[in-house]
Amino acid sequence: MANNLLQGKRGVISGALDENSIAWKVAERCVAQGATIVLTNAPVAMRMGEINNLAEKINAQIIPADATDMADLENLFGKSVEILGGPLDFVLHSIGMSLNVRKKKDYTDLNYEWMQKSFDISAISFHRMMQTLYKMDAMNDWGSILGLTYIAAQRTFPDYSEMAESKALLESFARSFGYHWALKKQVRVNTISQSPTKTTAGSGVKGFGEFYDYADKMSPLGNASADACADYCVAMFSDYTRMVTMQNLYHDGGFSSMGMNPAVLGL
């Protein structure tokens, strides 16, 4: 399915940790569609080294950046514009991590320092990225910025814990900054609300396996895969979606519109 939908476009993709990462698939799909990209991830993620295999495969450079560090982000976007030969047409924020979930703290016993760090990594980093790009004037006219989110921002999924609030914040930043980006450069900002997906971040949530199966049954089309999410990201980076902005877009096989699915009850 290579239609050169992103021919000539330049982009930065964060969050490819290993080949299960949603960002990994997005990077592959964007390049297959004609884009040239720069990959980025936290310096600690570099140590795993798998991102190097991706970079080699798609002929992309990697610029390490902690998404909570403004100097790293300035370096990231400054160098990306230099390497790619001009301002960016698209940026993917695919970053999430909860310290309280990782340290198995119950929602009724959260550590607030960890919570603030979780919000910074998972949500405020989206604002940090957009503000850095804005001040550096590093986006092209009619560019597209995307973040990845989950329906726990709207509904309660107890084991998702403080990530629910992280996602609510992330989605709100897309709406608020989307206004400013529209005025500045006709750049659109959206979040894609993805089905549960078997990745490092996803599998960190307690009971993920059972929950994955439940969501799969509840969704008439089944869970959306990481590959399908990558296709949707390509569509959102392409010129076919120029007037879509400040939206939270469900990519979930219909999960968000279901009340009850007989399949869940085995009927």
Ligand code: NAI
């Ligand atoms: P992943 O674990 O492959 O990706 C998360 C990435 O965040 C990793 O590459 C990690 O290195 C990066 N990261 C963590 N701290 C960082 C920092 N300080 N600076 C820069 N990067 C940092 O998992 P996945 O699932 O691909 O996650 C990508 C996005 O998709 C996240 O926002 C996640 O919340 C979201 N999402 C995931 C779903 C799932 O079930 N896996 C469902 C809906 C949304």
